[in-house]
Amino acid sequence: xxxxxxxxxxxxxxxxxxxxxxxxxxxxxxxxxxxxxxxxxxxxxxxxxxxxxxxxxxxxxxxxxxxxxxxxxxxxxxxxxxxxxxxxxxxxxxxxxxxxxxxxxxxxxxxxxxxxxxxxxxxxxxxxxxxxxxxxxxxxxxxxxxxxxxxxxxxxxxxxxxxxxxxxxxxxxxxxxxxxxxxxxxxxxxxxxxxxxxxxxxxxxxxxxxxxxxxxxxxxxxxxxxxxxxxxxxxxxxxxxxxxxxxxxxxxxxxxxxxxxxxxxxxxxxxxxxxxxxxxxxxxxxxxxxxxxxxxxxxxxxxxxxxxxxxxxxxxxxxxxxx
Amino acid sequence: xxxxxxxxxxxxxxxxxxxxxxxxxxxxxxxxxxxxxxxxxxxxxxxxxxxxxxxxxxxxxxxxxxxxxxxxxxxxxxxxxxxxxxxxxxxxxxxxxxxxxxxxxxxxxxxxxxxxxxxxxxxxxxxxxxxxxxxxxxxxxxxxxxxxxxxxxxxxxxxxxxxxxxxxxxxxxxxxxxxxxxxxxxxxxxxxxxxxxxxxxxxxxxxxxxxxxxxxxxxxxxxxxxxxxxxxxxxxxxxxxxxxxxxxxxxxxxxxxxxxxxxxxxxxxxxxxxxxxxxxxxxxxxxxxxxxxxxxxxxxxxxxxxxxxxxxxxxxxxxxxxx
Numbered sequence: 001x002x003x004x005x006x007x008x009x010x011x012x013x014x015x016x017x018x019x020x021x022x023x024x025x026x027x028x029x030x031x032x033x034x035x036x037x038x039x040x041x042x043x044x045x046x047x048x049x050x051x052x053x054x055x056x057x058x059x060x061x062x063x064x065x066x067x068x069x070x071x072x073x074x075x076x077x078x079x080x081x082x083x084x085x086x087x088x089x090x091x092x093x094x095x096x097x098x099x100x101x102x103x104x105x106x107x108x109x110x111x112x113x114x115x116x117x118x119x120x121x122x123x124x125x126x127x128x129x130x131x132x133x134x135x136x137x138x139x140x141x142x143x144x145x146x147x148x149x150x151x152x153x154x155x156x157x158x159x160x161x162x163x164x165x166x167x168x169x170x171x172x173x174x175x176x177x178x179x180x181x182x183x184x185x186x187x188x189x190x191x192x193x194x195x196x197x198x199x200x201x202x203x204x205x206x207x208x209x210x211x212x213x214x215x216x217x218x219x220x221x222x223x224x225x226x227x228x229x230x231x232x233x234x235x236x237x238x239x240x241x242x243x244x245x246x247x248x249x250x251x252x253x254x255x256x257x258x259x260x261x262x263x264x265x266x267x268x269x270x271x272x273x274x275x276x277x278x279x280x281x282x283x284x285x286x287x288x289x290x291x292x293x294x295x296x297x298x299x300x301x302x303x304x305x306x307x308x309x310x311x312x313x314x315x316x317x318x319x320x321x322x323x
Numbered sequence: 324x325x326x327x328x329x330x331x332x333x334x335x336x337x338x339x340x341x342x343x344x345x346x347x348x349x350x351x352x353x354x355x356x357x358x359x360x361x362x363x364x365x366x367x368x369x370x371x372x373x374x375x376x377x378x379x380x381x382x383x384x385x386x387x388x389x390x391x392x393x394x395x396x397x398x399x400x401x402x403x404x405x406x407x408x409x410x411x412x413x414x415x416x417x418x419x420x421x422x423x424x425x426x427x428x429x430x431x432x433x434x435x436x437x438x439x440x441x442x443x444x445x446x447x448x449x450x451x452x453x454x455x456x457x458x459x460x461x462x463x464x465x466x467x468x469x470x471x472x473x474x475x476x477x478x479x480x481x482x483x484x485x486x487x488x489x490x491x492x493x494x495x496x497x498x499x500x501x502x503x504x505x506x507x508x509x510x511x512x513x514x515x516x517x518x519x520x521x522x523x524x525x526x527x528x529x530x531x532x533x534x535x536x537x538x539x540x541x542x543x544x545x546x547x548x549x550x551x552x553x554x555x556x557x558x559x560x561x562x563x564x565x566x567x568x569x570x571x572x573x574x575x576x577x578x579x580x581x582x583x584x585x586x587x588x589x590x591x592x593x594x595x596x597x598x599x600x601x602x603x604x605x606x607x608x609x610x611x612x613x614x615x616x617x618x619x620x621x622x623x624x625x626x627x628x629x630x631x632x633x634x635x636x637x638x639x640x641x642x643x644x645x646x
Contacts, residue, residue: 011428021408025444043410045411046446098334102334105334108338109338118345119349120366122368128374131414133370137356
């Protein structure tokens with residue numbers, strides 16, 4: 001049997017159990033553990049491996065330092081929290097030199113300043129190829145945790161920013177014949193919506209995910225966790241004109257399945273929506289309504305996309321036409 | 324410039340700074356962050372890479388699961404704390420099969436039960452060779468943290484159990500011609516002194532380290548962090564008769580520089596020592612006095628070994644004879 005990431009996680013999942021200090025274990029952007037009367041701690045870990053997540057052509061050492069932290073802080077934001085501390089575990093080839101480490105550090109340093117996070121530990125080991133594992137710790141107010149399971153029937157579905165830029169940028173980087181450098185920075189040094197938790201802290205209930213694996217995947221996670229169905233409309237999706245102008249295939253690939261944008265996708269009560277838009281506008285975060293949460297038909301949690309007047313079922317990695 | 328683990332950590336160390344929620348960052352067995360009036364959280368990360376830390380001959384998948392957790396829990400114990408939760412980041416070759424994962428999981432499960440810890444998150448990525456990164460979270464009573472910097476002039480130096488077994492076991496495993504299987508289990512499934520924090524919680528001040536890199540290294544860490552010197556006597560070191568019977572070179576290699584025993588080495592006020600021994604005896608942890616903490620001559624933090632009536636300076640990775 002060939003194992004993939006999901007079957008391995010499945011095999012290991014019964015190693016978890018309840019604990020009086022544990023609020024949430026496996027199954028959301030981060031784990032949540034008790035701290036005190038006011039807040040809980042958030043913890044997550046994420047690994048990056050050369051060749052799988054990046055190569056020398058797509059990411060400079062500076063980009064790498066910037067992005068490994070950005071991706072992990074994005075998980076904290078997607079829980080409504082604030083990142084505070086990180087630990088760094090580096091697997092380094094023997095050939096690594098001081099120039100690499102110094103540039104990597106500058107990337108770490110730049111993002112650390114932007115997100116106000118602090119290195120508090122880690123280790124380094126020798127490895128055949130570069131690997132980076134980041135443990136991020138943050139905190140969140142107890143009553144403002146943005147779990148995936150909080151979506152309710154009737155909610156509006158929203159997304160921040162626009163979709164597909166990072167995937168477009170990566171495509172440019174991988175096709176050297178192309179001369180455009182459009183959206184390359186969005187891939188290498190993605191913008192994290194650091195201000196979103198504060199801007200949205202007036203609203204009691206928001207279900208939230210960050211777009212690390214494509215909006216189709218993230219919406220399915222929300223639908224499954226919340227036992228609801230979700231319908232979004234293609235015409236409402238915020239997409240840059242340069243990406244809109246691409247072939248239909250490319251456009252869909254980048255906007256529905258392209259990851260690492262680290263925009264936020266979530267659901268909120270319709271009566272709160274206009275104020276969410278207004279408050280986010282004040283910190284320069286565009287928020288767009290893209291659909292609705294509907295009841296869970298026959299116990300199935302589906303995500304639908306309405307395109308050209310037809311409804312298709314949007315799976316994590318593609319869509320199937322409905323009969 | 325070729326970089327080693329210490330020069331890389333040095334290059335990155337100024338990414339840390341103070342924070343109101345941070346009690347201790349880089350520089351001890353774990354980081355310490357504030358939780359509430361009663362306790363703080365401990366966080367550490369440790370990575371294990373095939374070929375560097377283990378190979379298929381020295382460690383079975385079961386051993387690997389057991390030991391990656393044991394090594395990390397040992398860091399919590401060395402801070403006087405109790406491990407609670409862990410996150411697992413796995414870099415897995417595509418060839419990995421279900422048998423491997425299931426055996427690895429059984430090892431994780433066995434140690435998890437012994438230490439009462441719970442998996443709360445993680446991720447898996449494809450990798451050319453097996454790598455495992457463990458993030459461990461624990462907690463400790465605020466006034467009972469066993470920092471390395473707490474050693475004081477006049478303290479007794481103590482160690483739990485006996486020295487060099489894991490290194491002896493590894494030596495047996497690497498030399499296939501040898502038929503002995505002595506101390507192999509001590510290498511593959513090391514015993515962690517889980518009861519030590521509770522058994523020693525009557526004592527306000529203990530400086531403590533776990534022996535992951537050899538007692539010479541750990542004592543130097545305590546001496547440096549505490550700005551003291553330490554003198555231990557060879558004749559007092561608890562060493563199994565089978566290891567005592569080895570050549571002088573092997574014996575020293577295993578007992579002074581052999582890591583991964585995960586015994587504890589520390590210092591305590593002499594007036595507390597007898598009661599520490601008695602309390603630890605009740606939970607089957609042998610505690611032996613091996614030396615004294617002395618004043619810090621001329622600002623230097625040295626570790627000395629008295630052997631055959633002569634005093635040598637014990638460095639992290641060897642010793643130098645004194646003039």
